[in-house]
Amino acid sequence: MENCLFCKIIAGEIPSTVEYEDEYIYAFKDINPVAPVHTLVVPKKHICCLDGLCDEDEALMGKVMLGIKKVASKYEECKDGYRVINNCGENGGQTVMHLHFHIIGGTKLDEKLI
Ligand code: 5GP
Numbered sequence: 001m002e003n004c005l006f007c008k009i010i011a012g013e014i015p016s017t018v019e020y021e022d023e024y025i026y027a028f029k030d031i032n033p034v035a036p037v038h039t040l041v042v043p044k045k046h047i048c049c050l051d052g053l054c055d056e057d058e059a060l061m062g063k064v065m066l067g068i069k070k071v072a073s074k075y076e077e078c079k080d081g082y083r084v085i086n087n088c089g090e091n092g093g094q095t096v097m098h099l100h101f102h103i104i105g106g107t108k109l110d111e112k113l114i
């Protein structure tokens with residue numbers, strides 16, 4: 001999609017530090033890490049957010065979730081656990097409107113909202 005930052009990153013038009021890539025997903029380091037591991041996992045298909053999912057994305061979302069596990073398993077720092085975060089929409093604090101999941105780890109995450 002035109003003018004989508006993460007679509008441009010997926011296309012290689014904007015540089016990123018790629019951590020994993022396959023037919024369905026792209027994983028890259030967050031530019032502003034909040035923890036020793038902070039990687040974003042995105043579907044290659046442009047979907048604005050969780051609310052933008054439709055029934056035909058069911059299988060793709062399985063690939064995304066398994067991809068998150070695969071990416072996290074690459075990090076020694078995540079062997080004792082990690083957190084996966086999705087911010088959805090304005091009230092959820094989403095700033096880039098291309099569905100993405102944050103993998104955060106490498107430290108004990110103390111601030112728990114839930
Ligand atoms: P959100 O706030 O939408 O859940 O997360 C967007 C994330 O994208 C933020 O953590 C932010 O640091 C990251 N980000 C924004 N622009 C770029 C960029 O150009 N490159 C990379 N690698 N990450 C970015």
Ligand code: ZN
Pocket residue numbers: 001004005006007008045046047097098
């Ligand atoms: Zn996009």
